[in-house]
Each structure stands twice: as C-alpha cells, then as structure tokens.
Amino acid sequence: MTTLGFVRWTLRPDKDEDAPPLTYAFRCLTLAAADDTECDAKSPTSTDPTEPQTWAFDHLRAHPEHTSYAEVIERPWVMWREGPA
Template identity: 60%
Template sequence: MTGRRFRFVQWTLRPDTEADAPRTAHRFRCVTLDDRDDECGACSAACADPGEAQGWAFGHWRAHPDHTDFAETVERPWVMWMDGPA
C-alpha cells in the first residue's frame, strides 16, 4: 500500500488585479420596451472606460429620443487564491 499525504488549504475568491488579468469591461444595453413589450436590445461595445459605454447610451438616446431605459453590465475578472492551511 502506498502512503498518501493530503494537504488541506483554504481557498478564497478575489478580484484579479494582476497585470496580466483581463480588463474590466463595461457595456450598456437599451432595455426600452416597444409596443409589443420587446426590448430594443441595442448594446454598446465592451469598454474599459465606463464613460465610453455611457457615451454610447447618450448617442443611442439622441438617435432614439423615446429610448430612455438602459442597463449596465460590468464584467470583472476574479481568481481563486490559495490562502493558507484550512
């Protein structure tokens, strides 16, 4: 029989702030409903700068003055981190 050794460790989940981590991405989507209760669904590109995504929302509103409802999606990288003995 082979002897086995187990090491139990505590893991945590934290935002990934390393230099090689994916960037945080901001997107805005138009959620204004039409006459059939369907969302417009137009969406900005993923932007590292939240102001750029907000700028898209203002541009969409200027093109469609009755589209006044938006939702923001923020995608932030997280990483599992070994934090020491359990």
C-alpha cells in the same frame, strides 16, 4: 472560503498586473410598445466607463423614446488556492 478535498479556495477580485481588464458596456432596457420585449441594443464593451455612456446618448438621438439603460460591468475574479495541492 470553501474547502474542496484538502485544498482551500478563496474567490477574490483579480487585481494582478496580467488580470483581464475591468470592462463596461451599456444596454438599452426600453421595452418595445408592440410586443413588450427589450430593445436589446448594446454598446461596444470598453475599458473606459465613459465610452458606453457616449453610446447611450447616440442611441437616444437615434431612438428618442429609449430612455432606460443598464450598465454592464465585467470584473475579473480569480480562485486562490491556500491549502496544500
């Protein structure tokens, strides 16, 4: 909790009905042998956590040496005003 002026703000995960959805994506972390940069391929973002995993298997089929991935999760948060306006 942080006080800015006389208003107290709390940051919390946004679980309201109209909150943006939790989304998932996978990206490839495999380094290219040539210049040591990441492959940078990324799955489409999905609200279904299993869909990006399917993308990873497809990516592996296309690039059999790409075996390192990161899951990118976007979780909505919201600032909640507690004090007087």
